[in-house]
Amino acid sequence: MSVSIASSIVSLHEPGRDALPAYVRALEAGWSPNTMRNVAPEQLAAIAADPDAFVAGLNQRGGTIRLHDGSEVARLPDMIRWIIATDRPERPFVGSINLRWQEDESGKPVTELPPHVLGHVGYTILPQHAGRGYASAALAAVLAEARTVGLPFLKITCDVANAASRRIIEKAGGRFVESFVAPLYGPEERLMYRIDLQS
Incomplete structure (x- = not known):
C-alpha cells in the first residue's frame, strides 16, 4: 500500500517484494533502518533465509523486538513504511x-x-539521499497516518547535535518540550518535541 501526499516528493509503501532488492542493497552498503543499533547483518541473514517471511514480519503485529542491549521486549503496534522518492525517474x-x-x-x-x-x-x-527533503516529506505523510490511527499528538526526539533532524521536526510543526537523558541509551542529552495532530 502506498500513501500519496499531494505535491510531495515521496510515497510511503508497506515493505514488499517489489522494493526488497533496493532495500537489500542499502543494507549491504552499511545502512541500518534502526538508528540505535546496526540491524543490517541480521536482516540480511533473515532475507537470505526467507524473503517472504522477512517482509511479512515487518508488516505483522505482535512478537518481540531486540533492544541494543540484547534484551527483548514486546513489539508495540506500529507501521513501518519504506520511503520511495517520486521526484526522480528511477523512483x-x-x-x-x-x-x-x-x-x-x-x-x-x-x-x-x-x-x-x-x-x-x-x-x-x-546517506546518499540526505538533504533533499525526503525525511521532511516522509514525516508529513506519517502525520496523516497518525491521525488515522487516532493519536492526538506525537512525541518525537533527536540528538542535541542533530541539527538537520531538529529542522525536519520543527518544519513539521514540532514544538520543543524538554531536553532529557534516557539512561537505557546512554548519557547523551536528547531533545523532545511534540507535534499536535488535532486541528
Whole structure:
C-alpha cells in the first residue's frame, strides 16, 4: 500500500517484494533502518533465509523486538513504511520511517510510551539521499497516518547535535518540550518535541 501526499516528493509503501532488492542493497552498503543499533547483518541473514517471511514480519503485529542491549521486549503496534522518492525517474528507495504507539485494553491508542521507546516516530534516510527533503516529506505523510490511527499528538526526539533532524521536526510543526537523558541509551542529552495532530 502506498500513501500519496499531494505535491510531495515521496510515497510511503508497506515493505514488499517489489522494493526488497533496493532495500537489500542499502543494507549491504552499511545502512541500518534502526538508528540505535546496526540491524543490517541480521536482516540480511533473515532475507537470505526467507524473503517472504522477512517482509511479512515487518508488516505483522505482535512478537518481540531486540533492544541494543540484547534484551527483548514486546513489539508495540506500529507501521513501518519504506520511503520511495517520486521526484526522480528511477523512483529510488531512499529510507524508512516508522510510527509506533501503545493501546489500552480496548485497543484504543494512547500517547504514553514505555521507557525503551524514545518517541512515536523514527526515520532514517540513506546517506546518499540526505538533504533533499525526503525525511521532511516522509514525516508529513506519517502525520496523516497518525491521525488515522487516532493519536492526538506525537512525541518525537533527536540528538542535541542533530541539527538537520531538529529542522525536519520543527518544519513539521514540532514544538520543543524538554531536553532529557534516557539512561537505557546512554548519557547523551536528547531533545523532545511534540507535534499536535488535532486541528
